[in-house]
Amino acid sequence: MTPSAERPLLVTGTTGLVGGAVVLELLRRTDADVYCLARDGRDEPAARRVPRLLAGMAGAYGMDDVLDAIRTRCRVLPGDITRPGCGIPEELLPATVDEVWHAAASLKYRERDRAEIDLHNVTGTRNVADLAVRLGARAFDLVSSAYVAGTRTGRMPEEPVPVGCRANNAYESSKMAAEALVSGVPVETVRVLRPGIVIGHSTTLAAPTTAGLYGLVDELAAFRARIEPRLGNYLDHYPLAFLGDPVGTRGSLVCVDTVAAAAVRLSRVGAPGGTYHLTNTEPAYLGRTIEGVLAALGMAAPRWVSDRAELSSIDDALSKRLEFQAPYMLQDKVFDSARTRRYCGEELFTVPLSTERIAEFVTRYVRDRAGEQVEAGRRTVPSV
Ligand SMILES: NC(=O)c1ccc[n+]([C@@H]2O[C@H](COP(=O)([O-])OP(=O)(O)OC[C@H]3O[C@@H](n4cnc5c(N)ncnc54)[C@H](OP(=O)(O)O)[C@@H]3O)[C@@H](O)[C@H]2O)c1
Structure with missing residues (x-):
């Protein structure tokens, strides 16, 4: 295998719905190696779990064309975002990465789980952002949620959450805090990507998730x-x-392949830092x-x-x-998505x-x- 000329990329949440789809899209749209941060499973190390799950997702989405690339270009980083340095063994870290997509999170929402939710979604985001800076990343993309809208109603602009905005639950407030945190990350470009409620693949309808x-x-x-x-x-x-x-x-239901395509397209076209609604134009x-x-x-x-x-x-x-x-x-x-559509095109979101x-x-x-x-x-x- 000849090493890629492109600097490697890093994705978190790669065993999950959104992170997994982003990895597959990166394998299809770039030539770069993709570092996949993931936890070990109960009976299966991350090094085996990640390629197995990614191959399953590729099959479910009709993306057999990336199966080879999963084997040759995915590099698994075993870790846990709640730990300093994301708990990744030093010797496995790449010297550098070009861009980081942070999709790992807790989707719990109950008040009684607030400490755990904040540990994953706020402290975890800080740990991933620190890692991105340490690895010299040029860009950092936080996968947030359109539902940082909180209890507000009406038209939601692609803008930071206003001060004093109230959350419906502990999940929403953790995502608001994560957004505020990444605005200060010292990399060239910070994008906040806000998907609507993510549903299955637009053509195969497959959805490896129990959320939303x-x-x-x-x-x-x-x-x-x-x-x-x-x-x-x-x-x-x-x-x-x-x-x-x-x-x-x-509300907004958006297909998983739309979210992944937009997350990668914004990067490929060099969209500037800021907030992007990855939401269906059809409410x-x-x-x-x-x-x-x-x-x-x-x-x-x-x-x-x-x-x-x-x-x-x-x-x-x-x-x-x-x-x-x-x-x-x-x-x-x-959810207003004019800004996202300007960079990604209209057809993707309809x-x-x-x-x-x-x-x-x-x-x-x-x-x-x-x-x-x-x-x-x-x-x-x-x-x-
Ligand atoms: N699904 C939706 O409808 C939706 C809508 C809007 C926004 N979002 C956002 O999209 C992002 C991804 O959500 P998703 O739907 O893909 O969720 P998911 O399928 O539950 O995936 C979550 C991912 O995060 C990983 N993770 C959790 N805790 C971790 C830890 N401590 N260390 C390392 N990895 C950890 C999980 O790994 P394990 O496999 O080890 O658990 C999994 O890969 C989240 O930020 C979420 O807030 C989702």
């Missing part, structure tokens, strides 16, 4: 399973009521989203209410389960998401999850 929209899918499926022993298939016919506005509440209407999820799960179409008093005891039990999603069903947010299309994404997720459970079951059967 899929967390809602899992909650609804678990709720149905919980009441099935008592009420059978009641939810196939009973329209669950949700507290929210089906047409007046908007995700709450009504379409929930209807698509319920349809994919074979559950009745929802009812919408504006007052908690209108919830039945079943609806109320569900709404208590959806404590994370509840504020997003009431807060209308439209992915129409009808109720039927959302149902297709969810159907693929449910099918893949069922397959995983069958696989896990097979693995636990002792071989003779």
Whole structure:
């Protein structure tokens, strides 16, 4: 193998949804070696885990063209971002890197986990930024979230979070703090990349994650399973009521390949430092989203209410389960992405998401999850 003429790149969160997709996109769009920071698994060292998971993602996204590059150009850096120096053994560190994409994070959100969330998302970001500076990086890209918008409603500009902005949960406040922290990182270019809620691949629909929209899918499926022993298939016919506005509440669902393409394109075109919304120009209407999820799960179409008093005891039990999603069903947010589109082009961010299309994404997720459970079951059967 001839060494690449390009300076190497470094990505964190490479076993995750966004970081993994960014690595694959870098392998496709550049000739550089890509250093992949990752934790060891419970039974598998990072050096084996990373290429295995990346190959799985490449297969799921129809990106077989990068399989060779995963073997030849990915260099695994075993580490943990919560530790000083990210816990990477000195002898494994590259002499230098050109750019760092920081996608590792905790997606927990509960108040009781605040210390752990801050350790990962604030201290962890500081450790990765320090590493970037130490390795002479020219650019640092923080994967943040469009939902640093917090409790604000209306049009969100591609600008730093205003002072005094309130967060809905500990996750959002950790991402706000991480954004504030990286604004002072002494490298040439610091970009804050804010994806919307990340869903599967735009063509294969595959989504190796249980977060975001899929967390809602899992909650609804678990709720149905919980009441099935008592009420059978009641939810196939009973329209669950949700507290929210089906047409007046908007958010952003964005495909994972769009996020990865934009994260890499901004770098390739030399976009200046600043804030970028990696969000779909087509807003995700709450009504379409929930209807698509319920349809994919074979559950009745929802009812919408504006007052908690209108919830039945079943609806109320569900709404208590959806404590994370509840504020997003009431807060209308439209993300301005003119700046991102100026550098990345218009077409990348226009992915129409009808109720039927959302149902297709969810159907693929449910099918893949069922397959995983069958696989896990097979693995636990002792071989003779
Ligand atoms: N998913 C979304 O809808 C969404 C939306 C907006 C923004 N984002 C942002 O996008 C970024 C990536 O999210 P994601 O959806 O890809 O999450 P994910 O699939 O859960 O991936 C998180 C990644 O971070 C790694 N990580 C966590 N703690 C670590 C530690 N202490 N040291 C090293 N690595 C660690 C995980 O490694 P392990 O495999 O070892 O756990 C995993 O690779 C995050 O910053 C998130 O806030 C996500």
